[in-house]
Amino acid sequence: MSAEVLLFDVLAALAVFSAAAMVIVARTAVAAATALLACLTAVSGILVLIGGELVGVVHLIVHGGAVTVLLLMIVLLVGAEGGRRPASRVRDTAFKLLGCGAAVGIALVVVHTAPGTGVPVSGVESGATIGPGAASAAATALHPAAALHPAAALHPAAALHPAAALHPAAALDTISGGHRAMGLALFRSHLLPLQVLSLLLLSAVVGSVALAGRRAD
Amino acid sequence: MLSEVTSSFLRFIPALPLLTGVLHLVSIGLLRRRLSARAVTTISSAAHTGALLLSILAFWELIALDDNAALVDRVGTWIGVGVAPSVFTADLAFRFDALSAIFCLVVAGVGLLVQVFAAGYMEADQRDDRGFQRYFGYSDLFLASMLIVVLADNLVLLFLGWVGVGIFSYLLIGFWYAEQVSARAATSAFVVGRVGDLALVIGIVLVFWTLAAAGSATLRLGEIEAALQAFDGVSFALPVWLGGHPIAVAVIAGFCFLIAACAQAAQLPFLLWLPGSTAAPSPASALVHGACMGAAGVYLLARLSFLFAIAPEAAALMAWIGVVTALLSAGLACVETDIKRVLAYSTATHQGFMFLGVGAGDPTAAVHHAVSHAFFQPVLFMGAGVVIASLRQEHNLLRMGNVGSRIHLTRICMWIALLSSIGVPPFWSGYFSREQILVAAHDALLIPLHAPLYVLALVAVGLLAFSVVRLMYLALYGETRFPGEIRMRIEEPEPIMLRPMAILATLCVLGCTIGLPQAWADLFPFSVKDSDSIRRFLAGVLTTSAVEQSPSSWSVSGQVVGMTVLGALPAALLYVFRPELPQKLETRFAWLHGLVANRFYLDVLFERGIVQPMLTLSDRVLGRWLDQRLIDGVVVDGTARLLQRLSDRVLKHTEPGTIQLYLALMLVGGLAMVIWLLRAGGAA
Amino acid sequence: MITHDHVLALSALLFCAGAVGALLRRNLIVVLMCIELMFAAVVVALVGFDRMWAARAVADSVPMEGRVFAMIGIAVVAAQLAVGLAILVSLVRNRDSMDIEDARLLRW
Structure with missing residues (x-):
């Protein structure tokens, strides 16, 4: 396990846990906002890690910084009470749970049908940090998704850095x-x-x- | 097969008046800028002169060709549908053969003269500021439609012109649209015309189907006749409850064309729109009734005479319709007091004679009579217009009298036209044409009851003579029956009005030379060979099924002249020498007078028999039940109510206002979309 | 090594967490935060896909498409949040409640 994978796992865990905390645990809006800040920061880190450096930085500035601050200011402005009413009607709750199921469904469908299964993310600093090039190339060629990567299939060696050549x-x-x-x-x-x-x-x-x-x- | 020669200028004959008519209407309708009267007259008469000159030129070319030849001007394909071999094309093409030539010359020539007359007449009679140019716009387009009818190369184009004639006669009859009488008369004329249009369409479609089934899908006039054997043995079976007998398609098509012609020429079932149509300005009456509209009907029948030759039932019906119409309308003319209605009825009488001629199998005589009629009837209408205008729009004969002494020249023209109309031999054009029609009727052994047919036609001749002479004496002679101060102002019309009348009156006299029967020509001291030129001219185009004319038709001539005298003399006697007698006779034979004066209760019959049931049907069944209950109540309101209930009971619950439910629904929709998109992408 | 599976799984988890929160939490501000979270998941997925399709995108001469899209998305969501918060402020001012169940002006 390389350092990058370790970093990715840590950041991903931080993002998921703080998201869960925000959704489930946080009682007040301020707590939720704090959890969101942690989550967004972790997400920015992941973005940088998987190659979207500029996106990650901008995300951190805009969302992790400005938007979160804005949210907190609004909380200060209007107060954070609310959401303490009796539970809503059963039918509404059923509907909401249906929506949750749909969201999970969307996520599952996208993950399931995405062709990148098992393919390493390219574009991190150098191919060496991800793993032996030959192994990656073999995985690319064997995987059915390789059909969608004509360039990768034709130039197995270039699969990691196809852009560089092209x-x-x-x-x-x-x-x-x-x-x-x-x-x-x-x-x-x-x-x-x-x-x-x-x-x-x-x-x-x-x-x-x-x-x-x-x-x- | 007729030989055809291409000629490229025929298209301009209808195009010229069409252009000027459109120009006039655009000028007043769209641009809102009225041209001066002088400009209007100049433009219109230039167009009509051009059309007439072109017609003469075409005529010149035509007589230089062989017999049976025709000039054809094919502008382009108008309608082309289908794929070979079942292809149908209707070309925008004009055809100038002998029959078209005669009608084209008459329409263009008489049209020009009437337009010139109208230039003077309408100038003096403008009731609203745009009237003058509007009149010329309508009448130019009317004449253009008429020229399209007589020049059309195929039945579809003919139908176009036919509808145009209907529309612009409607506009001319309703010219003074602000007056309720005019508007109503125009509407009734229009409605009747549409019945005729429908019949014409059915007839055209029947002809086309029959020909197409035989493999020669065409509607060109020249080709229909050549493909006529397609009609042999083709028939429809009547429904069982009508006996189940087969009827030849030719007969059915003949009936359809007959109905169309009847509607156009005001024959019997459709006679009653005619009297109201005299609400048109007098020059328009001269144009519509004198020269054109009836002529269109007769033209159609004569053009299709080959069809009627193989459809004897339709021909017989046509002859009978013609005779009965002639008789009834001549009788109506005898008691009518509106001067223009008398003339309108006499028009219907003459057109009845023309129908009789075609029906009896001698279309040449009918065409000849149409030509004569186009010479004398406009003069009578113009004269009546002069009288009416000088008496300040007085239409009633009983309030006229002794007008003639102030307008000598008009009176002379009217006399000439009158003698031509009632057919005084030997030199008035109307005589010979009608005599030949009656000869044909006399010899038409194929028509059931042809003996009474002939006798009734003779009676109509007498009644016609009576009615027109009566009109003449009541209007122009006798004692003055209108305020004296008007009398001083009656003046001979302007030369611009007088000259067309004089020219047409001259044509009435000279017109006999085109169709003088050989039997009469032999009476001359000098020898005239082939005097009946119109018959020879038309021989190749028209199908004459009448018994070959017997050389001695003198007995018929004698009977016709005798009936004319029998009709004319009593009229002169009654209205000139014993003016009090008509009143006495009226009271004596009150029942008869009442019968005729009430138009044989035909109005009532139509009102009760057709109009009222139609109105009741429309109001009760169609209006209240079908429209209000079914369409409004069930379809419209019902749909609205259904949607309202659906919304109230079901659909509104999808709008709970809870944002999170919307979000849930959105996610469900997103799931569906993602699945669908990915599946579609995977399939591709 | 980091595979696309990892990235997509992270994105899916974040998306689900955001969606559940947006559906079930009743504090308006928290709901907005959850939407923000869903969006962060989308950005992660976009960048991941961009890497995944990089070869193809380069071959088609449209490199960096996914990342550009993510950038634009960031800006759009920032704008959306600004407007959303403005609506929230005026809503709270008028209704004096932060509960999402009270914001049902769309109800029939």
Whole structure:
């Protein structure tokens, strides 16, 4: 068990446990927010670990930081009581449990049908940390999901770093953790969505102010 | 098979008046900008002159060709459906053969003259500010439709023109739409016309089916006749409760075309829209009744004379309808007091004679009579219009009298037209055509009861003479029966109105030369060879099934002349020399007068027999039961009530307002979507 | 070694935890937090899938698609949370309750 796997296991356990704590244990909103903070931080760490460095950092800043702080401020603003009423009706509860089942179902279906079973996550610093390349390549070739990776099936040796051989952006990706490639993708090929996104954020700001601001009366 | 020669200018004959008509209507309807009267008249008469010149040119080309030839102008495919071999095409194509030539010349020529007359007449009679141009818009389009009818190369295009004639006659009859009488008359004319349209469509479809079943799917006029043997032995069986006898398809199609022509030419079942239609402006009456609409019916029948030759039952019915209509409407004309209605009835009488001619198997005579009729009847309508306008819209004959002494020239024209109309031999065009019709009727041994048919036709001749002479004397002679101060203002109409009347009156005289029977021509001191030119001209196009005309038709001639005199003289006697006698006779024979004055109670019959049951059916069954209960009550309200209950009892519970339930439902939906998407992706 | 199974399993667990919380907790703010948690699960899954399909994405000349999507998602959820919290504030102000069962204006 390498250090990375160890780190992944620790962070995953932290995320799952703090999520469970938030959902089940936390009695007050402040406790829940604290658990959420822990969970989101762990998730950011995992994101960095599996190769989404920039995503992980941004996630940490925006959600682990700003959003959690915002939530706490709202708790301070409006008070945290509530949710202490008598239990809701049986039928409603049945419905909610049905929804829970559906959520679990979605998760199971996605996990079950995802073609990546048993395939190591590539793109972490170097192939050596994940394991012997030959073994990985053999696993890739044997696995039915390899049919979906034509490139991987054709170049077993390149399966770990297919991008390096094929695309300059991908080469940058492996070299510098993907920041440059990410920047190019965001500001070149996805420039229009990005601009639309900024408009969305602006309208969200305006909308929040309009909704939460006190009326003159 | 007729030989066909391509000619590229035929399309402009209907296109010119069509363009100007559209131009007028666009100008007043869309642009809201009225052209000056002078511009309107110039444009319209230029278009009609162009159409007439082109017709003459085409005529010139036609007579240079062989007999039986036709000019054809194929603009393009209008309707093309199906795949070979069961393909149907209707071309936008025009055909100019002998029959079309005659009608085209008449319609274009008389149309031009009437339009010129209307330019003067409508100028003086504008009741609203857009009336002048509106009139010319309608009448140009009417004439264009009429030209399409007579020039159409196939029955579908003919139908297009036919419907156009119906629509624009409706608009012309209801020209003064603000007056309730006009509006009602227009509506009834329109409704009757649609019955005819339906019959025409059925007839066309029957012809097409029969021909298509025989492998020659065509509706081209020239090809239908060539493929006529397709009708041999094809028949429908009547339903068992009607006896189960088979009826030949040709007969059924013949009936359909006959009904269509009856509706257009105001023959018997449809006679009654005619009197109301005189609400149109007088030039429109001259155009619609004098020259065109009835002529369209007669044209259709003459065009399909080959069909009626193999459908003797339909032909016989046509002859009888013609005679009975002629008789009834001539009788009605004898007691009618509205001057234009008298003329309208006499139109129906003449068209009855034309039907008789086609039905008796001599379509040439009918066509000839249609031509004569198109010469003299417009003059009478125009003259009546002059009289009416000078008496400030007075229509009642009993409040006229002695108008003629102020309008000599009009009176002369009307006399010429009148003599032509009642058929005074030898030099008035109306005489010979009608004589030939009666000869055909006399010899039509195939028609059941042909002897009484002929006798009734003779009676109609007499009644017609009586009624028209009566109109003449009541309107133009005798004592003055209207306020004296109006009398001083009666003036001869403007030359622009007088000249068309004079030209048409001249044509009434000269018109006899186109169809002078050889028996008469032989009477001349100088020798005339082949005098009956219209018969020779049409010989290749029309199918004459009448017994070959006997050289000595003199007995028929004598009887016709005798009946004319018998009708005309009493009228002169009664209304000129003993003006008090009609009153006495009226009281003496009150029952007869009442019968006729009430239009033989046909109105009542129609009202009680058809209109009232229809109204009751519409109101009680269709309106209250079907529409209000079934459609409104069950379908509309019922659906609404069902949805309301469904929402109230069931659907609203899916909106509990609880956010978490929505979230639960959303997740269930998401699960379904994920499963479906992944399954679809896996399958692909 | 870290396989995709691990990443996806983590994502599924977080998603389920968030969904259960959002469905069963009655404090409005906690519900919002649970939604936040569900979203974090989605981000993890997106990045995981991005790695999983990297070869194919490069072959199709659309590298980093999944991560870009995750970035955009982060921003969208931030906006959504801001609006959601604003709605919550005005709701609490008007109804004086944080209980989700009291927020049923959509009821018939």
